[in-house]
Amino acid sequence: MPECAPSHAHDAFRQARLQQKPIVLRGFASDWPANSWTWRDLARAVGSQSVGVRGSAFANGQSTTFFPKPIAQKRLSTYFEQLQDNEASSERLFAFNLRAKAPSLPHENAHRLGRLGCRVVNIPAYFFGARGSETRIHYDFDWVDLLLTHFLGQKRVLLFDPSQSENLYQIPGTVHSAVDFGNLESVAARFDRLRYLQGYEVVLNPGDTLFIPKGYWHHVTYLTGSFSVTYRIWPNTLGSAFKTARTFVAGSLDILINHLPGVAAWQARRRASAFAARYGVPL
Ligand SMILES: O=C(O)CCC(=O)C(=O)O
Numbered sequence: 001m002p003e004c005a006p007s008h009a010h011d012a013f014r015q016a017r018l019q020q021k022p023i024v025l026r027g028f029a030s031d032w033p034a035n036s037w038t039w040r041d042l043a044r045a046v047g048s049q050s051v052g053v054r055g056s057a058f059a060n061g062q063s064t065t066f067f068p069k070p071i072a073q074k075r076l077s078t079y080f081e082q083l084q085d086n087e088a089s090s091e092r093l094f095a096f097n098l099r100a101k102a103p104s105l106p107h108e109n110a111h112r113l114g115r116l117g118c119r120v121v122n123i124p125a126y127f128f129g130a131r132g133s134e135t136r137i138h139y140d141f142d143w144v145d146l147l148l149t150h151f152l153g154q155k156r157v158l159l160f161d162p163s164q165s166e167n168l169y170q171i172p173g174t175v176h177s178a179v180d181f182g183n184l185e186s187v188a189a190r191f192d193r194l195r196y197l198q199g200y201e202v203v204l205n206p207g208d209t210l211f212i213p214k215g216y217w218h219h220v221t222y223l224t225g226s227f228s229v230t231y232r233i234w235p236n237t238l239g240s241a242f243k244t245a246r247t248f249v250a251g252s253l254d255i256l257i258n259h260l261p262g263v264a265a266w267q268a269r270r271r272a273s274a275f276a277a278r279y280g281v282p283l
Pocket residue numbers: 127128129134135140146148218220228230
């Protein structure tokens with residue numbers, strides 16, 4: 001995985017974005033306020049509020065659903081204490097609106113990312129995970145460039161460009177792969193195209209920013225309890241703005257209709273038969 005020091009971040013990022021290649025901007029965010037938050041600060045800021053925590057989509061039989069449902073309700077302060085103690089668990093908060101839950105913390109980073117020469121949508125999406133938890137491999141349905149900045153521990157990210165979708169056994173009609181990367185050894189025989197898979201691997205440390213180009217598949221393993229914040233970059237060409245608008249509407253409709261009774265089960269059946277027809281193996 002290409003990487004660069006903060007002093008070269010602007011030029012290296014510009015080049016990477018032009019070529020649509022990932023890059024790690026090491027230490028780019030080391031002076032952001034979030035890089036000095038402690039788990040205790042976070043627990044204090046959220047008080048006694050509770051949220052639904054997510055687990056592994058594969059362990060919970062939700063591998064064809066867009067957003068897995070929460071597996072438990074947790075007090076945020078209790079969850080952050082677990083992360084501080086580095087307890088192993090599958091519990092995650094995915095695209096979490098920490099700004100709404102902890103408005104007393106400084107969440108303003110858009111101008112800091114603006115130093116890279118891009119404009120980001122000013123909506124921070126936070127991702128928290130316990131040691132050993134995983135975000136299943138997927139790409140973002142709105143087809144935008146992403147900047148993911150990491151804090152308070154380590155996570156490992158695997159990245160694959162859009163040409164790898166077949167080798168990843170993309171589930172038709174979704175942004176998901178059928179491959180459970182948490183159990184690669186046991187699924188490798190069933191998914192033999194994994195042999196041809198080519199991609200990138202990187203471990204992120206506090207203050208590192210990762211550029212994830214449009215449509216890049218990403219799989220995340222939390223090596224320790226830690227969190228990140230992702231910002232979406234506004235499209236810079238008419239073509240990509242159009243594709244983003246189209247995929248955003250289609251993806252949002254998909255999420256909405258899946259809430260109707262029976263639709264999720266019907267979609268799962270339809271996708272399973274399309275999957276078997278495309279790859280010659282059952283989903
Ligand atoms: O870090 C994570 O757990 C997932 C990040 C992600 O999926 C994203 O930023 O789109």
